[in-house]
Amino acid sequence: MEETDEQTEVQDPRLRRRLVLIPCPLQGHMTPMLQLATLLYSKGFSITIAHTHIIFPNQSNYPHFSFQSIISGGKPPSDVKTFIFYINNNCADPLKECLLSLLSKSDKQDYEPVVCIISDAMMYFAKDVADSLKLPRMVLRTSSAISYDAFTYVLQLNQQGCFPIQESRLEERFPDIPPLKFKDLPTMKTSDGSSLYEFLLKMLLTTKASSGLIWNTFQDLEKLALTSITNDVHIPLFAIGPLHKTVTTISSTTSLLPQDSTCISWLDKQSPNSVIYVSYGSIVGMDQTEFVEIAWGLANCGHPFLWVIRPNSVANCSQWEKLLPDGFHEIVRGKCCIVQWAPQQDVLAHHAVGGFWTHSGWNSTLESICEGVPMLCRPCFGDQAVNARFVSEEWRVGLNLENGLEREEIVRFIRKLMEGKEREEMMVRVKDLKEKAKNCINQGGSSLESLQSLINYILSFNK
Structure with a gap:
């Protein structure tokens, strides 16, 4: 148009x-x-x-x-x-x-x-x-x-x-x-x-x-x-x-939330398809144990990451920085960017982003498909589990992290999303859906x- x-x-x-x-x-x-x-x-x-x-x-x-x-x-x-x-x-x-x-x-x-x-x-x-x-x-x-x-x-x-x-x-x-x-x-x-x-x-x-x-x-x-x-x-x-x-x-x-666009300049310095983008949307929160496990999983996955952590998104904790484990900053130095809110469409369209860890809200799911980015789904409530199931098993353009949220499991799923033959197959399918999404509005x-x-x-x- x-x-x-x-x-x-x-x-x-x-x-x-x-x-x-x-x-x-x-x-x-x-x-x-x-x-x-x-x-x-x-x-x-x-x-x-x-x-x-x-x-x-x-x-x-x-x-x-x-x-x-x-x-x-x-x-x-x-x-x-x-x-x-x-x-x-x-x-x-x-x-x-x-x-x-x-x-x-x-x-x-x-x-x-x-x-x-x-x-x-x-x-x-x-x-x-x-x-x-x-x-x-x-x-x-x-x-x-x-x-x-x-x-x-x-x-x-x-x-x-x-x-x-x-x-x-x-x-x-x-x-x-x-x-x-x-x-x-x-x-x-x-x-x-x-x-x-x-x-x-x-x-x-x-x-x-x-x-x-x-x-x-x-x-x-x-x-x-x-x-x-x-x-x-x-x-x-x-x-x-x-x-x-x-x-x-x-x-x-x-x-409705102020976007921090400094993450785009950070992405500019990263290699193509290397970054895992992590955002749980505007409502979903997590408890303190989950937060620590996510932090360790990201630190140990071997990939640079852009992590959106909203204020008050960690239960009963106004200062999430204090929850980060000892040694975290040393491990992730140079390969980590944390913001309170990101311009998500710009992030997903960036050449450096190779995967999206999402809560599987419908807007996020559509935006990821439209940019050809495979997803790691962690649904929380509402229709999110339905979306995650179709992403992972019907359209087969992502993985469903539906069991325990332990650091070893997080590392395994991120590497599966970002590396190897299964990723290559997901990329073929999500690129096909991206093209179909483009064609439907032409x-x-x-x-x-x-x-x-x-x-x-x-x-x-x-x-």
């Missing part, structure tokens, strides 16, 4: 309609929603972001968007699950007030009419608000398509009274979604799945009740899952990913065609 085409489309009055986007206030969800907003703006739509004051983007990066706060004040819960319930329980009335204000402005000739809202799938409160105002509502799914199938089966198993799954069965393959194991399903992390079940039920029911489903994935990666979902939901589905590659011509950052590609279908579909709401 050339920049000149985008500029022409922005000026096309036929497309001047306002969309209200409602992101989930978590980095991994905010990023694709802002990417979608940027993409739709480039195609001629006016954009309003209805956000919370808890976590929100830097508005100066989006001078052409309008921002409306739909909740402020109060201290939100610290754990993710309770936080999501908190948002859904407190945002409906403020969102309705916001939309009523925008709709009243639509009566004026110089203000674009609101034609639909697009909400994150986790922001299920938006359904009742949209219905009450008779506004079309579309849903953005920020996770993999296969995880939707997994969540659906979680509900079915719960309804059948199958929870908690017996410990002896956790390693068994899940018959309906090979190659998943029972332990990969979200509720396998706890013996009490009731609250998660309630959340999944609301999320999936409100998704099916929407006017359409937008997905940050592409056909050549998840064709079977997308076909299965289309048959299940009976609403239009638009796979337009990878979003971060679709909006590369537009200069903006979606990171002329004639499935994602570009799906995007045009999405634009036409949104325009039909105002007829």
